[in-house]
Amino acid sequence: MTITVIKPGMLSSFQDMGRHGAQHLGIPVSGAMDTRAHRLANALAGNAAQEATLEITLTGPVLRFETPACMALAGALLSPAINGEPIPNNRPLIIRKGDILSFGVRQAGARAYLAVHGGYDLPPVMGSRSTFLGGGFGGLHGRALRKGDVIPLLSALPEGGLDSLARTLNDMRIYLPAIVGFASRETLRLLRSHHTPLFTEQSLKTLLSTPFRISPHSERMGYRLQGPRLSMHEPAQLLSEPTSFGSIQVPADGNPIILMADRQSTGGYPKIAHVAAIDVPQVAQGLPGDTLRFREISLEEAQSEDVRREQAFARLDQELGGFHDLLRTATT
Template sequence: MSITVIAPGMLSSFQDRGRLGSQHLGVPVGGAMDKRAHRLANLLAGNSENEATLEITLTGPKLRFNAPCCIAISGADLSPSLNRQALPANRPIIARAGDLLEFGQRKSGARAYLAFHGGVDLWNVLGSVSTHLPGQFGGYHGRALKKGDQLTLRTTLSGQGLEELAAKLWNVRVYLPAILGLMPRTAIRTLRGEHSSLFTVQSIKQFFSAEFRISPQSNRMGYRLEGARLALAKPQQLLSEATSFGTVQVPADGNPIVLMADRQTTGGYPKIAHVATVDLPFLAQCMPGETLSFTEIDLVSAQQLDSQREEAFGRLHQTLTSLRDLFEPYQEQNHGQPQT
C-alpha cells in the first residue's frame, strides 16, 4: 500500500501547518510555505487541514501509485499529469494502482501542494510531521524525497466500486471564494514593524515605494531582498527576541530579509515591517529573480482580511462535508508503523 518515488523533483518535502509551541526550545515552527494552498489541497482530498502535504518546489516529482488513492493539488501550476493526461488543480482526483503522476513545465508560482487522502506514515516530532531540512527531522526521514523512496499510505481505497467513487468525485462542484485563490498583487500588504521608528524617514519612504529583487540566496528560512538600502537613524544595539513568519528584518548591510517558514526562533536585527498574514501565500509563491514592492496597511485592516480568509475556509470546510462522506464506504485502513 505504497507510492514509489521514480524521480524526486528539485525539492519535495512533507509539511503540515508547523511545529507550534516549541520556539522556546530553539525549535523552528517550519511547516508549509503557502499554508493557503496546503489547506486547500487537504480539504479537497477529504482530509483535515493539518494533514501533511507534499510541498513541491519548481520541478515536481514522478510518483507511481501501487494502490488506489485520492489526491488533490493546489498552489503553483507545475503542469501535473496522470498517465500523461493533464490534471486540473483544486479538485479531488482518483489515482489507480499503476498510475504515474508527473509534473512538467512551470507555468506560475513556485510551490505546489499534493495531498493524499488519509495521509502518509511520517516521522512525528514534537506534535508535527513537518520536515525540518536543516535539522534533518520530521517528515520522511527528515529529508526531501529521493529516488526509490517508498511512501506508505495510511488509508487506501478499495478496488471495488472505485469507478463509482471516481464518478461521484468528478461530479462534485467546488466553488472557491476569491480570497482563497492566489490573486495577482501589485504590492504586498505590510504593517510597520515595532522598530520602524529607528529608521530614517527616507528609508521608510523607500521601503514602501521602491522595488526589491529576491536574491538567489533565498530559501525556506528567508528571502533576501536587493534594492534600496535601508538605514537606521543612528546605530542601535537590540536584544534578540522571538521571530515570526513575514517579519522584515534589516541587517547591517541595509538589505532587508523577509523571514519565512523555516526562520530561526530568535533574531536581533531591527524589524522595519511585517507582511500581513493574508499575503504570505503570495510571497511564498515568488521565486528568486522576481521583484516585490510593499504597500502599508494598518493592523485593523490586516485583522479583517485574516478574519475574512478564515471565515471562507470555514464555509468551504462545511460545504465539503458531503465530499468527505463519499469516501467512507470505499476506505481500507493500513496499519504501517510511523517513522521513528
C-alpha cells in the same frame, strides 16, 4: 498502501502547519511555505488542515501509486499529469493502483502541495510531521525525497467502485473564493513593526514606494531582497527576540530579509515591518528575480482579512462535507 518515488524533483518535502511550541528550545516552526495552498489541498482531499502534504518546489517529482487513492493539488501550476494526461489543480481526483503522477513545465508560482486522503504515515516529531531540512528531522527521514523512497499512506481506497467515485468527483461543482485560491497581487500589504521608529522616515518611504527584487540567495529560511538600502537613525544593539513568519528584518548591509517557514527561532536584527499574514503565501510563491512591491495597512485591516480567509475556508469545508463523508465511507 504506499507511493514509490521514481524521480524526486528539485525539492520535495513533507510539511504541515508547523512545529509550534518549541521555539524556546531553538527549534524552528517550519511547515508549509504557502499555508493557504497547503490547507486547500487538504480540504479538497478530505483531510484536516494539520495533515501533512508534500510540498513540491518548481520541478515536481514522478510518483507511482501502489494503491488507489484520492488526491488533490493546490498552489503553483506545474503542469501535473496522471499517466501523461494533464490534470487540474484544485480538484479532488481518483488515482488508481499503478498510476504515475508527474509534473512538467512550470506555468506559475514556485510551490505546489499534494494531499492524499487519509494522509501520509509519517511519525510526528514534537507534534508535527513537517520536515526541518536544516536539522534533519521530521517528514520522511528528515530530508527531501530521494529516488527509490517508499512513502507509506495511512489509508487507501478499495479497488471496487473507483469508476463510480471518479464520476461523482468529476460532477462536483466546487466554488473557490479568490481568498483561498492561487492569486497574484501587484502589491503586498505590510504592517509597521515595533522597531519601525528606529528607521529613518526615508527608509520607510523607500520600502513603500520602490520595487524590490527577490535575490537568488532566498530559500525556506528567508527571502533576501535586492533594492535600495534601508537604514536606521543610528546603529543600535537589540536584544534577540522570537521571530515570526513574514517579518522583514534589516541586517547591517541594509538589504531586507523576509523571514519564512524555516526561520531561526530568535533574532536580533531590527524589523522594519511585517508582511500581513494574508499575503505571506504570495511571497512563498515568488522566484528569484521576481519583483515585490509593498503598501501599508492597519492592524484592523490585516485582522479583517484573516477573518475573511477563515470564513472562506469554513464555507468550503461545509460545501465539501458530503464529499468528505463519502470518502470516509469508501476508505479502508
